[in-house]
Amino acid sequence: xxxxxxxxxxxxxxxxxxxxxxxxxxxxxxxxxxxxxxxxxxxxxxxxxxxxxxxxxxxxxxxxxxxxxxxxxxxxxxxxxxxxxxxxxxxxxxxxxxxxxxxxxxxxxxxxxxxxxxxxxxxxxxxxxxxxxxxxxxxxxxxxxxxxxxxxxxxxxxxxxxxxxxxxxxxxxxxxxxxxxxxxxxxxxxxxxxxxxxxxxxxxxxxxxxxxxxxxxxxxxxxxxxxxxxxxxxxxxxxxxxxxxxxxxxxxxxxxxxxxxxxxxxxxxxxxxxxxxxxxxxxxxxxxxxxxxxxxxxxxxxxxxxxxxxxxxxxxxxxxxxxxxxxxxxxxxxxxxxxxxxxxxxxxxxxxxxxxxxxxx
Numbered sequence: 001x002x003x004x005x006x007x008x009x010x011x012x013x014x015x016x017x018x019x020x021x022x023x024x025x026x027x028x029x030x031x032x033x034x035x036x037x038x039x040x041x042x043x044x045x046x047x048x049x050x051x052x053x054x055x056x057x058x059x060x061x062x063x064x065x066x067x068x069x070x071x072x073x074x075x076x077x078x079x080x081x082x083x084x085x086x087x088x089x090x091x092x093x094x095x096x097x098x099x100x101x102x103x104x105x106x107x108x109x110x111x112x113x114x115x116x117x118x119x120x121x122x123x124x125x126x127x128x129x130x131x132x133x134x135x136x137x138x139x140x141x142x143x144x145x146x147x148x149x150x151x152x153x154x155x156x157x158x159x160x161x162x163x164x165x166x167x168x169x170x171x172x173x174x175x176x177x178x179x180x181x182x183x184x185x186x187x188x189x190x191x192x193x194x195x196x197x198x199x200x201x202x203x204x205x206x207x208x209x210x211x212x213x214x215x216x217x218x219x220x221x222x223x224x225x226x227x228x229x230x231x232x233x234x235x236x237x238x239x240x241x242x243x244x245x246x247x248x249x250x251x252x253x254x255x256x257x258x259x260x261x262x263x264x265x266x267x268x269x270x271x272x273x274x275x276x277x278x279x280x281x282x283x284x285x286x287x288x289x290x291x292x293x294x295x296x297x298x299x300x301x302x303x304x305x306x307x308x309x310x311x312x313x314x315x316x317x318x319x320x321x322x323x324x325x326x327x328x329x330x331x332x333x334x335x336x337x338x339x340x341x342x343x344x345x346x347x348x349x350x351x352x353x354x355x356x357x358x359x360x361x
Contacts, residue, residue, distance in 0.1 A: 007099030008043035019164035023349035080106030112137035117359035123268035126296035162345025163272035177258040191259040210240040266298040280336035281307035
């Protein structure tokens with residue numbers, strides 16, 4: 001089988017595409033995979049480093065409101081579709097897979113013109129524009145959250161598969177991870193992460209939190225991201241000693257599994273990793289995410305009583321009170337952990353690949 005994949009713009013679109021490719025190759029080493037993306041996109045750096053062939057195509061983001069950039073975006077889409085049609089005619093893929101972002105649109109549109117089966121994967125609780133628009137051409141749309149059928153074209157088959165993440169998140173043992181980090185049985189670990197680029201609001205909220213928690217058994221670890229590390233380290237000289245500042249955590253599965261509470265953004269991959277280890281969470285959606293999709297992700301946790309949705313503009317003021325209430329109610333934290341685990345789907349990659357192969361037959 002030969003499969004074309006596209007997903008770009010952010011790592012949240014790219015890594016699920018890589019996870020799908022990895023699973024396809026794991027199931028059948030003879031499966032051929034080709035990624036398409038833009039020369040300037042993050043995918044141009046990530047995909048070749050993963051060892052997969054990468055074909056540059058043209059695409060540009062469509063503005064939310066009509067402007068001069070709209071004309072440019074339409075021209076790039078048409079040029080990209082033409083390039084993709086040529087690629088499809090030359091290499092004859094059995095299936096085309098899109099994982100979201102404007103990068104996908106030219107490839108999906110070209111596959112439709114060339115009558116190649118199409119599968120889309122959506123990571124968020126509020127689907128992106130590309131996937132919503134292109135679902136009219138898809139045979140199957142795989143979703144990471146339930147009950148999203150109404151967002152997509154009625155002709156598409158909608159399958160709730162979950163979000164593919166690294167297998168290590170399904171293999172960690174909480175007690176072993178706590179022992180690895182040197183945590184005593186009565187110690188409480190709060191893990192806060194601002195994302196790969198850092199998040200000033202999350203950092204400030206954690207400082208406010210640490211200033212109000214005096215219990216020496218509460219340990220707070222804050223991962224600030226590479227771009228903000230130097231700045232935060234300077235600021236941290238005046239912070240409470242209970243905060244440990246990390247630039248980057250290379251094994252987040254260990255810290256997440258060991259944590260009693262997670263505080264951070266509500267990106268799709270983060271949400272899936274939190275679900276996999278079952279850690280209770282306070283999710284602070286990034287307010288400038290496309291179409292506010294992180295709020296929809298966080299709301300799905302809150303509605304399942306698995307997490308707390310805390311708006312960005314209220315985080316500094318309200319986080320200390322929320323955390324103190326949660327830490328004082330072990331029964332509630334335990335129930336949140338159970339409910340978070342109920343949201344987890346550990347074989348998402350396999351479920352998606354089953355759908356890919358079904359389309360190829």
